[in-house]
Amino acid sequence: MNGLQEKGIPRDVVLKELKTRLGKDLTYDSGRILGSMCTSPHPFAKQVYAHFFEKNLGDPGLFTANAEIEREAVQMLGSLLSHPKAVGHIVSGGTEANILAMWMARNLHNNRCNEIVAPESVHLSFEKAADLLNLKLVKVKLDDNFRMDLEDASRKLSDKTCALVGVAGTTGLGVVDPIAELSELSLTHNVTLHVDAAFGGFVLPFLRELGYDVPDFDFTQLGVSSMTIDAHKMGLAPIPAGGILFRDESMMKAVSKRVSYLAGGETEQTTLVGTRPGASCLAVWALLKHMGRQGYRNIIKRCMQMTLKLASGIEQIDGLRLVTRPTLNIVGIKSEGSSTELLAQTLRRRGWAIALFPGHIRIVVMPHVTAAHIDVFLEDLNDAVKKLKSRKGT
């Protein structure tokens, strides 16, 4: 019965089956999803997206206003990263963005080099990029603060390097690599520097406005050639809405393909994908306009308050400790007595969707996480730790 059936089924029957079956899925508003970098999109962004399903930016000549609005959305993202003249696209996600950046770096160096130098904390998408692009991913060790170690980075840069990657908000702990120093290094060694701010790009600018001490991490640093910033993470846009920004047009050209046969006429395509949803760009644009800096700042402020509440709660639990003070709305938890992996398994059995990294549990305090959710989690966490301890004791 798995094939496509001869006769169709009425809409209401299909929708009912879908809703019943999808009841098994977790939801963000249950408060149980504590380890994801995605969240429930903003209602306004969903409303906008749902209006414009027919738009296809793979053929921008048909949808010229949509394409213009995408450029404005990119400029707004650029302004968030201190470079309103940035060029780029709203893409399928951080992975496409990071691949595009690595592809650009490789092609700009005319394939003469074959290494990406990146911190151990770099996202999986760089492993994909390296495999795809036939590049070697050379990993740099982290310093005591879980940031890319500059001395080791220096040592690993060579004639073979085509791209240096820094992360502004690592996947595991949300820490920010020393981008200013990496920028210097990249200029000295004449390699392309890409900053992966897929998560941090929508957080750090607002933390700075809120008075937090935020290191330089964006296009203010002259070595930075490209940046990833995902609207579908802390930007609250519906998936798919990643973002790739290049400092200038010439960089983007290194990956562009001429498409001559489109219904809307010739175009220069610089995304990995061809056909792509215009609606997702419209949703990003509309949401940025609707929220303004103020709107995002308020959300980030609340997320950070929740993060600090969670962090201090963790510190009060005997047998747990923070891996490091949170930089963003990400908390790393280590078990001191029993194994962290065992604790993670226990929490999952208790219905918590937390993320497990080598040696620590990650909580991402997304906008869907409330103070009440944190209280329930801390209580259950405390109980789980106690039970594990007593079990160990027996």
Next chain:
Amino acid sequence: MNGLQEKGIPRDVVLKELKTRLGKDLTYDSGRILGSMCTSPHPFAKQVYAHFFEKNLGDPGLFTANAEIEREAVQMLGSLLSHPKAVGHIVSGGTEANILAMWMARNLHNNRCNEIVAPESVHLSFEKAADLLNLKLVKVKLDDNFRMDLEDASRKLSDKTCALVGVAGTTGLGVVDPIAELSELSLTHNVTLHVDAAFGGFVLPFLRELGYDVPDFDFTQLGVSSMTIDAHKMGLAPIPAGGILFRDESMMKAVSKRVSYLAGGETEQTTLVGTRPGASCLAVWALLKHMGRQGYRNIIKRCMQMTLKLASGIEQIDGLRLVTRPTLNIVGIKSEGSSTELLAQTLRRRGWAIALFPGHIRIVVMPHVTAAHIDVFLEDLNDAVKKLKSRKGT
């Protein structure tokens, strides 16, 4: 004024601006878009998509029912291509699907080979794949019927070949390469055969059911390892909904990456992108259930009738001819007297979004194209040809 502003703007104001500006875009229901392989998605598919914006299949452990439904959608696509046990994914589009197939082929051959052998008519996405994957795209000439020339293909296969590509519904003319013979060739030479049925996958099976003479083009041919079939083209699903199918699990593993840190627990990721919309898979599943073979067959029947109406209209215009008899709902038009390029420019100035290929104009008779649209187009086309002729005469 291009930056992200401090203060947000009310929803209704943003939406109003958006709608006003987007008035410039072309629409499918105007009948002016005659050269695109996309169309207005089915209302039911849009409705389903809009219900489930929060689903993220980049973290399938959170959305296990959604992931299960994706597998069922893939099986339904597989059944359409004579292989209900196919594995794969609903991906961002045909380009991601084709890149995944080429990536798989390269990795399966352990990078020992570096050539893709494909017809001259192959889609641009293979140029992207070749560039990305550091492969050489070796193009095979076409025979008199615009299908891959088998002798030339044979000559171009070598120890260096890792993938042979056939197209079931070429971008330019909608013709189907001799897949059965390519399958033989691929088995003899031990290379991976990928069939790009991005467009034809949702047309050919139904044409066969309607009694059209359709050559073998799918998994019935034992050499076929993978196929692209896009639900967001003739499948009427909202973008993004490409499809990549592999004959078996082991092939898919060649591109898979272990992701250990997700909130939903460990997973094996075999898509190019990471975070991806679950809603798009749900929309495909729901639409396939709702339409059944019957629903699609009716649509394809109508599209082919319109195609034949258009084709016979073209043949009646003095100075125009068909490039070839249409196999699918795609018509290639050549100007006999004046240049085809000039005719295309004229048609575009008259507001027709037609596609221009080297030497011919392409019309895709998508479901949004009505008999009335075709009448208006034929009349205007006739007029344009006459004017060009008389201008040439003066």
